[in-house]
Amino acid sequence: MSIAIDVAIIGGGSAGMSLAANLATLDTGQQVRVFEPNTTASRECHWGLWANATQYEKLRPAIKGHWQGWQLVDHRHQLVKQSDNFTYTSLSSSRYLNHCENLLHGSVQLIRAAVDDVEHQADGALLTAAGETFQTAHIFDSRPPRTAAGGLIQHFVGREIRTQQPLPNVGIATLMDFRVDQSRGLHFIYALPFSKHHLLVESTMISRSAQPESWYTDAIDAWLDDRGICMAEQLALEVGCIPMDSVYPQDPRHAAIGAAGGALRRSSGYAFSYIQQQTRQLAERIASGHYEVPQPISQQLLYMDGIFNRVLIEYPELGVSLFMDMAAALSGEQFARFMLGQASLMDWARVISAMPKGPFLRQLLDV
Numbered sequence: 553m554s555i556a557i558d559v560a561i562i563g564g565g566s567a568g569m570s571l572a573a574n575l576a577t578l579d580t581g582q583q584v585r586v587f588e589p590n591t592t593a594s595r596e597c598h599w600g601l602w603a604n605a606t607q608y609e610k611l612r613p614a615i616k617g618h619w620q621g622w623q624l625v626d627h628r629h630q631l632v633k634q635s636d637n638f639t640y641t642s643l644s645s646s647r648y649l650n651h652c653e654n655l656l657h658g659s660v661q662l663i664r665a666a667v668d669d670v671e672h673q674a675d676g677a678l679l680t681a682a683g684e685t686f687q688t689a690h691i692f693d694s695r696p697p698r699t700a701a702g703g704l705i706q707h708f709v710g711r712e713i714r715t716q717q718p719l720p721n722v723g724i725a726t727l728m729d730f731r732v733d734q735s736r737g738l739h740f741i742y743a744l745p746f747s748k749h750h751l752l753v754e755s756t757m758i759s760r761s762a763q764p765e766s767w768y769t770d771a772i773d774a775w776l777d778d779r780g781i782c783m784a785e786q787l788a789l790e791v792g793c794i795p796m797d798s799v800y801p802q803d804p805r806h807a808a809i810g811a812a813g814g815a816l817r818r819s820s821g822y823a824f825s826y827i828q829q830q831t832r833q834l835a836e837r838i839a840s841g842h843y844e845v846p847q848p849i850s851q852q853l854l855y856m857d858g859i860f861n862r863v864l865i866e867y868p869e870l871g872v873s874l875f876m877d878m879a880a881a882l883s884g885e886q887f888a889r890f891m892l893g894q895a896s897l898m899d900w901a902r903v904i905s906a907m908p909k910g911p912f913l914r915q916l917l918d919v
C-alpha cells in the first residue's frame with residue numbers, strides 16, 4: 553500500500569527545509585513530506601548573508617553573529633564597508649534547520665530517511681523511503697548538484713576557535729584577506745569574530761582543484777600567528793566545497809531547488825539569500841496550484857558571473873585585484889546589493905568601469 557501525498561521534497565537542507573517551513577506557514581492543506589536522512593547537528597556549518605531588518609528578525613533564532621562592517625584586505629589596501637540597511641550576518645545551519653523544523657505541523661512533515669528510489673509514472677511518481685512507498689503528484693529535489701569535472705570551485709577549511717588573547721576589532725567581519733600564499737590559486741582568509749575570544753577563521757581558495765586539508769590549516773595557523781593570536785581551544789572544524797561553474801540536478805526529471813536549482817551565485821558561492829527568495833515564492837505558487845520553480849538569479853546575472861569566472865580562470869594573476877577593485881568601486885550599501893543580486897544599473901556601471909577592459913572584452917567575445 554502506498555501513502556498518497558501531494559508534494560515530496562527530497563533533501564531537508566537549506567532549500568528543502570525552507571520550502572517545507574514556508575508551506576507549513578501558508579497552511580495550504582496539501583500533504584507535504586520532506587525526506588532527509590541526516591540530523592541537523594551532523595551538518596553544522598556557517599551560512600553568511602547580508603540581512604536587512606526584516607530578514608534579521610525572521611532569522612533571529614539562528615543568528616550566531618552579525619557585523620555592521622565588513623572588509624576586504626590586500627597588501628596595499630584595507631577596504632572597510634558599512635551599510636545602514638544591511639548587516640553581514642552568520643547563521644548556525646543547525647539552528648536554522650531546527651527553527652524550520654519547529655514550524656512544521658499538520659500536513660507538512662519531516663521524514664528522517666533518505667529517498668532510496670523514485671519510479672516515474674504518467675501522473676506523478678512513486679518514492680521509496682524508510683521502507684514505505686509514497687505516491688506523489690510533485691517532487692522538488694534539493695540534493696546537492698552534480699558538477700562538471702575541472703570546473704571552478706571554492707574550497708575551504710575553517711577552524712572555529714577560542715582565542716587566548718582578546719580579538720582587536722570584533723565589529724568587523726573579514727570577508728577576504730588576501731595577505732596569504734597565492735602560489736596555488738586565488739587564496740584568502742575569511743574571519744568572523746563572534747566575540748572577544750571566539751573566532752571562525754577559514755582558509756578559502758578559488759581554483760579548479762583542491763589542496764590537502766593540512767594546506768588550509770597551515771595557512772590559518774600562519775595567519776593567526778602573524779596577528780599574534782593564539783588558539784586556546786578548537787571548537788569545530790568546517791570543510792566545504794562549493795561549485796562556481798555549471799551545476800546539474802541529480803535527476804533531470806525532477807524539479808530541482810536550492811544549489812541544484814539555480815539558487816547558487818556562481819561568482820561568489822553565496823546561495824542562502826537566493827534560496828530564501830526561491831522557496832518563499834515557490835511556496836506561494838504551490839498554494840495557488842502552480843508548481844514551476846522560480847529562478848532567483850536572472851539570466852543576465854548568470855551570464856555576467858560566467859564572464860567574471862572565465863576571467864578568473866584565464867587571468868589568475870588578476871584575481872586579487874578584481875575583487876579589491878570591485879569592492880573599492882562600491883559603497884557598503886551598493887556592495888551588499890551587488891552580492892544579493894539586487895544591483896542597480898548604476899551599481900553595475902561602477903563595477904564594470906572598475907574592471908580591466910581587455911580581459912573582459914576577450915571573454916565577452918568568447919562566451
Ligand SMILES: Cc1cc2nc3c(=O)[nH]c(=O)nc-3n(C[C@H](O)[C@H](O)[C@H](O)COP(=O)(O)OP(=O)(O)OC[C@H]3O[C@@H](n4cnc5c(N)ncnc54)[C@H](O)[C@@H]3O)c2cc1C
Nearest residue numbers: 563565566567587599600666667695792810811822823824
Ligand atoms: C560548508 C558550506 C558553507 C557554506 N556557506 C555559505 C554561506 O556562508 N553563505 C551562502 O549563501 N552559501 C553558503 N554555502 C552554499 C549554500 O548556501 C549551501 O550549500 C546550502 O546548504 C545549499 O542548500 P541546498 O538545500 O541546495 O543543499 P543542502 O543544504 O546541501 O541540502 C541537500 C540535502 O539533501 C540531502 N540528501 C542527499 N541525498 C538524499 C537522498 N537520497 N534522500 C534525501 N535527502 C538527501 C542531504 O543530506 C542534504 O541535507 C555553503 C556551502 C557549504 C558546503
